[in-house]
Amino acid sequence: MSTTSTRPDSQSQHSSVHSETVRSAVNISDDEEYSTKPEFIYGGPFIKVEKPCPFLNTATPMNVQLQGTFKKSFAYYSLKERLPIILTKVIDYLSREGSKIKSANSASDEDIRGYIQYITKLKNDLVTNKKYDLLTVDTPEARKWNEWISNTENQYYFTNIWVFSECYVYRRLREGCELSKGLQNFDPFDEQKEQSFVNSLEPMCVVADKLMTMLPPSDKDKRKADFMTLLKICLWANKCDLSLSLGEQVTLNSADGSSGVKKIIDPFQIVNDLKDKLLVDDTAKISDLVVTKAEAVARAIEGCCEEAKPSEEGATEGEAQQVPCPGKLTVPPAVMFDVVCDNAGYELFADLCLAHFLVSQNIVKKVRFHVKRIPWFVSDVTPRDFKYVIRSCAQASYSREVPMESKPEGEAEAAEPEGLRSVNSNNLANLGGIWRKLVDDGTFVVMCDDFWTSPHVYKDMKQHDPDLYRKLQFAVAVMFKGDLNYRKLLGERNCNPTLGFEAALQGFTPAPLIALRTVKADLVCGLPKGKWEQLNGIDDKWMEKGDYGVIQLCAKTEALRASERPCAPGGEVDDV
Template sequence: MAPYDWPIDTVNLPVMRIVTPKNEFMCGIYGMSFAYYSLKERLPVILTKIIDYLSREGAKIKSTHGASDEDIRSYIQYVTKLKNDLVTNKQYDLLTVDTPEARRWNQWIEALDIKHYFTNVWVFTECYVYRRLREGCELSKTLKNFDPFADQKQKSFEGSLELMCIVADKLVNMLSKSDKDKCKSDFVTLLKLCLWANKCDLSLSSGEQVFLNGNNADGKATASNIIDPFQMILDFKDKLLVDDTSKIVDQVTSKAEAMMKNLEANATVKYQCSCNRLATLAGITVCKDEPASAVDGAISSPPETPAAEATDVPCPTKMTSPQHVMFDIVCDNAGYELFADLCLAHFLISQGIVQKIRFHVKNIPWFVSDVTPVDFKWVIDSCLKASYRREVPQQPTEAAEGEVPPEPEPPRVISADNLRALAEQWTKYVDEGTFVVLHDDFWTSPHVYRDMKRHAPSLYRQLQYAVALLFKGDLNYRKLLCEKNVPPTSGLEAALQGFLPAPVIAVRTVKADLICGLPKGKWDQLNALDDKWMQKGDFGVIQYCGKVEPLKVADRPCDQYGDVCRGAGCGPRTDM
């Protein structure tokens, strides 16, 4: 990509005044790359804002968390040292908290050939910094549940409340069972809604509030103006560089229909557990609890269980088809973007396309605005309690010459009535297990997704049961592309480098200088128009890879039970 105009420190840092070479990992040593700019400018600003927030809101934090002045001072000192280590390109420190996950982090650090902030791969350094921020809280007795980004996420939500009300008013008309053409059109529209909602990324803006097109400096719509996210989809049509939405809808619906028919055909058949065979292969004790019928190859009908309850399922290492038709969303930002994801999920359920939606979120505060389980619940609860209302004057209709001007139309009312109704249904979906929130440690690891099968085989297999995987945002996109600056015309399948658990849908507004799937010549054309187009989030892609790895019976017991595998089933669970 074209050189950037920021200052490049080649005196104090081991940096070259070049862009990231093709097929090389994104790294801070390339001074003309966004990786360098992020490590040198954006990330230090984010850390500085945490320090300022701790200093400014110390009384509030102490009241909320029962913290002492010493707790606040200690965390400030911790973050200050972390920032200094980053900007001076020190070696990574090992984590000092003693948990299995922290010990894994230390093993990953010790295994590195390059252990410095700027000279190691960009994604490792960024993930490491956010993991260290969490460690600073873990080392405190009172700040273990402290989220240094909570206020920013909540303000971002509040600034987007009118947008959510407008979307809710239109979504309620998409939920009734519709014909094939309307269903496809609405599905496409909601995918694009999810794309442009990804502009609201607080890590890109170093924690500053991000507002969508048309807002004024305070993030509010003007008195006579309405910002309509659905109109934005039309306005941004030329900024959607790769649009696979039609293919996605066709492929997802057809695959979901096939899976549904398969489930119905096998509704009375109990999956046979092959635990004895697997245990023998693994060299462990044969499962004593496996019923004789399973050993003999017989089948039986399962007892009927209410749909809302967790049900016994076969061991995941042995299932070769899922128990439900599921669509997975690997989330990015909280606030308005999560709201848009919930709208898509609600549509897929209400239209009967799938039976469950699994939301994969981060288990700790991450990249400023990423969704955590706390954020997920907070967004739904806040929608449920929303009390927004605004009257917008209609534009007067001009009368023809000599005619009496018509009576002014009544103002348009924007309210949270439908938003609350949606949130009430989302709460029920969560309670009954239709919406499932999962937070595997892998999502807050430094690993790219090509390596998921090695580092998190159970998660990889879990993803294989989905009808499709929707990956949101830039960090997920970078990890899908293995943090490599692939040629921009490379196809998504090649860029995934073997990460094929289920059909992959990649949705992101472009905020980092790596991309794939562009038409020939498009990348050069965009660079000629604006050499910073890859860092602004003004352009987006919705990409699809339908190639998948066949789901086979595993050759080892699952990680959850190992040599104490219980045989015919893994007990009650709602995520399968």
Template sequence: MRYTDQQQSASGTSEDWGSPLISDFDVFKEEKVHNFFESQQAIILMSTYLQDILKNVEKLDENLLKKEFFKLLQVSLWGNKCDLSLSAGADSSQKSDPLQSVEELKPFILVDHMEKLWSLLINKKNMNKQTTRLDIVLDNAGFELTTDLILADFLLSSKLATEIHFHGKSIPWYVSDTTRRDLNWTIKQMQSANHKGMSRCGVCWEGYLKNGVWIYHDHLFWTSPHEYCRMAQVAPDLYSELQKSNLIIFKGDLNYRKLIADRKWEFTVPFHQALNTFHPAPLCSLRTLKCDIQVGLKPGQGEQLTNTEPDWMIIGKYGIIQFDAAS
């Protein structure tokens, strides 16, 4: 069976289901809204930090630009800790200063390919490419989504990317998964906030969407049972779209599971091998570990963690920034 744009339209999305009551209903909405508002102090800190960077972003030399990219990338990674599926209904909001936490959490990044991402993006920028497209396959709404949008704004404003494509769910699906409604709601909340930094972000982000430098996509494939190595066969339109990207960032644990087909590989199996022919473009997984699969570790690394902390794979304490060059 193939999932195409035509099938998606015929089947309906969250915007055009037959009943207006169903189309407006998201069983997880209350939890998503709670996560956003309970994380508001952290969002204010991040918004203020971004606005301060953007005042002088064109004057930053490569070393400073790299430093800010690494910092915001790690904030986006650890934003994945705010996952309602992990919290079992408990408060999963961001309470601490995410910027202050970056250095504290760095030892818990088990695979760190930030340098490879930087090399790819800065080389594209220095080549004066007319278009550098970056795609982000989203995970959770709430605080995590705001960290993704802040990263995307920085990438666009610094010209490390010239257009950003976001991929979300076409229907409310797995707890706090992002839909188009969540994206639009978040931007509206940012716009209407009393805090100047948040408001400026919201106004700017709405402008990006209207100007077409931020584009939101949804597709039924993302809520299908298929592993991603099957995408070219069952959703060739989506695979072709991703092939246009210069870099795809996959957020979160479930995306990682589907990237490597939810198989319990040996820890040292290369990421490229575990992707099993899914190579539409260079890609990176930003993930905090919440299930018992992981590849691309150094010899003995996984076993040592198992000996010292048996639950290391499922508690969301550790993260990865894992890159595959596609070729």
């Protein structure tokens, strides 16, 4: 999105945006004049009092946080068009599949009607820019939300920061279920996520076949090349985002062959085809850092274990087995890699493949997956989605055979019948079974802290959730997936696109950070000089479509010190 047409001073711009004059509910339209109705002034006639319009016909100025007041911004379009459509589709789903939803959730007609009415009001409040309602459920997390709402400077959908308003809408969508007796466990996006998984079976089968050749111990050069390839598979899997597509199914591109038969979808070929769309590629640096840091952590853990060994005399069995308080550790308890997940379905499958590779190559001992506790942004991973993907992989049944125009590069001539390429789910099912065991033995850990569904940007994590910040400090590296995480990493700020990734993080450095993101909102950092202007010249909507991607690394990290706070619970999900 081009911002060159209007770049006022950010402070004065910010003041006008947050003027008290916005504190009335207005129906947003492109051709509307914003002014008060004639008011009676004591001692004088009716007069028309003009007030400044909070909506500006410009893109988001540089170094200003994204919000719906800038009418040429993706934030404005998202609040005005995308979110209302997403809410409408939930209403349609409830109306169309009411009987099935009632049966699956032991819900009543009144539950369905009540939820539809609740969403309808939420949608109307959004499109008319009403003031936020406080949550009415009485839980510690809901009380925190009400405190955040009350403390925010602007409590209206379009004039507050975009990420706050978006998160608020999805939190309210969840509250509608919490207020219903029969819909406590209902996910309004379950049908869309399950269909997305089914639609992605073929590329998952192709990746599973290739992954099996990457898992056996390999030499340093092959291990690095495979690591880099899997990072790119994880990146382009982020294209499958049901929030961006308004709930419409998204699949990877696959052109038809000359025979008219749809080609097999090969994500590895897609990685090669999209190499010019990868705007920042830190994969080599990431591979080197993760391996080096993991080896250093392993040595530190081994050294601590040696020091902690009790002397042969005088130590009791209880003393020898005592586990130190996590808050007092200055060395991580294990060599861990963290994934802050984005979408379920094919993207989560790709993340699991990378995690399996890291464990199989003995780079790390444990991978922690941070997921959302509640349904979020249509297709974000919840604990139930995590379980569903692994179970569905293990039970997968898929097979297709198509004519080949030519053999894939490096493929043995005798691998398949001449002129045919086939794909099936045998290896995918095997992987699903292995992943189930890795979850059971604690190698894969699922965590869902409330902070991930809060409206806060990540530079404020230490203030709002210091326990989660410390958990992240134990990781060799933390990989953040997708656009929402990227926006929160950058503080929802439209920074200069050439600003370095480390500077854009504004001090958020709990561990080395990796960002994998296809560009779906109008903010970005770390681009080569002139690249942003070049892409704007080609397509001024390029930042909204997910056609380009970045893989970025910030190696800077805050030292792990003993905490002065009491030890906090681990946050693992026990029933995955």
